Structure formats: structure tokens, C-alpha cells
Amino acid sequence: MRRILQYGSPILETPSKDVEDINDPKVQNIINEMLKILQVEAERSAGLSAPQIGELLNIAVCRRTDLEDSDLNTKPSDIDWEVMINPKIIKKSANKSVHWEGCLSINDGDLFGKVQRPKEIEVEYIDIMGKTKNIGASDFFSHVVQHEVDHLHGVLFLKYIKDPSELYTSDELE
Ligand SMILES: [Zn+2]
Numbered sequence: 001m002r003r004i005l006q007y008g009s010p011i012l013e014t015p016s017k018d019v020e021d022i023n024d025p026k027v028q029n030i031i032n033e034m035l036k037i038l039q040v041e042a043e044r045s046a047g048l049s050a051p052q053i054g055e056l057l058n059i060a061v062c063r064r065t066d067l068e069d070s071d072l073n074t075k076p077s078d079i080d081w082e083v084m085i086n087p088k089i090i091k092k093s094a095n096k097s098v099h100w101e102g103c104l105s106i107n108d109g110d111l112f113g114k115v116q117r118p119k120e121i122e123v124e125y126i127d128i129m130g131k132t133k134n135i136g137a138s139d140f141f142s143h144v145v146q147h148e149v150d151h152l153h154g155v156l157f158l159k160y161i162k163d164p165s166e167l168y169t170s171d172e173l174e
Helices: 026-039 139-152
Strands: 047-049 059-063 080-094 094-102 113-120 120-126 130-140
Touching: 026 047, 026 059, 026 080, 026 120, 047 139, 059 139, 094 139, 113 139, 120 139, 130 139
Parallel strands: none
Antiparallel strands: 047 059, 059 080, 080 120, 094 113, 120 130
16 A cells, blocks of 8 residues: 655645546556545545645545544445545635644644634536536535645645644644
């Protein structure tokens, strides 16, 4: 399995490029690798972007439900992951929401901060079947999509944390 790049890697701060051919075996392989990692990391992950595994392509995978809302009996394989190819956020609400965010590329996923983002967004992307989709996302799911799309622009959630003392490890949060 591929290693997840960590904060400090210049790739994480480099903008990605659009996927030109979703049937390219290389692209399919990257998507499969991302889904594999997410199944393993399902307990503590809400999404992943291609640059995090070293590929500067506009591919993000997002969890559709809130971790806290998900049924404890749900097996990771049952979790609904949405593959988003070339996602573009085309609308953002003026009203904001605040959610805790962490990132597998920052302290191996063990650093959390409260991030404020638009509460509702509309995102357009190509799904895993090659179909163009346009969906609305709100609250936690909206944050997940924005967090992953930020990765594709070379932006990490730390950008929204004004004071580093507002970041906590899971031990500190207990
Ligand atoms: Zn992240």
C-alpha cells in the first residue's frame, strides 16, 4: 500500500491537474489505491486526495456521512465513499458552519482543529462511472468536500487555524 505524504512534502502544496482520461489504467489504479487506503483508515478518515499519495491529479474521495453518525456496526466496506474526479465547487453559501477537522497528512491524522467553512456548497465532478454529477453538500459532508478540494489546490486545513494552540492531538481532546 502507498504511503501517505506528510506535512512538509512540497507535493502537498502543489496544485493538481485535471484528469484527462478516466479510463487510463494509471488513473484507475490511483483510484483503487485511494479506496484501499480509505478502507484501512476508515475508522479515522473522512476522505483522501490524490496528491496525498503523491499523484498531482484532481481526484478526491469523500465519505458521505459523519463519522459520529455512522452506525457502529457498519463495516468499513459498507461505508459510502464518493469518488470525485475533477471536482469544482461552483456555489458556496454565505452562512458558515464549524466542524473539527484532521488530516491523514498532518501528524499522521492525529491533529485536530475547528475549521469554519461555507455550510452549504454545490460541487460538480465526474464520478467513478464517468458520469458528470452535480450535488449539494451541507455541514460535515460539505467540510469534507471542501477539505479534499483544497488539497487539489495545494491547500491544507492548517491555513484556517489562526492560532496553533487551537490544534489538539486526540490525547489532548480526551
Ligand atoms: Zn487532508
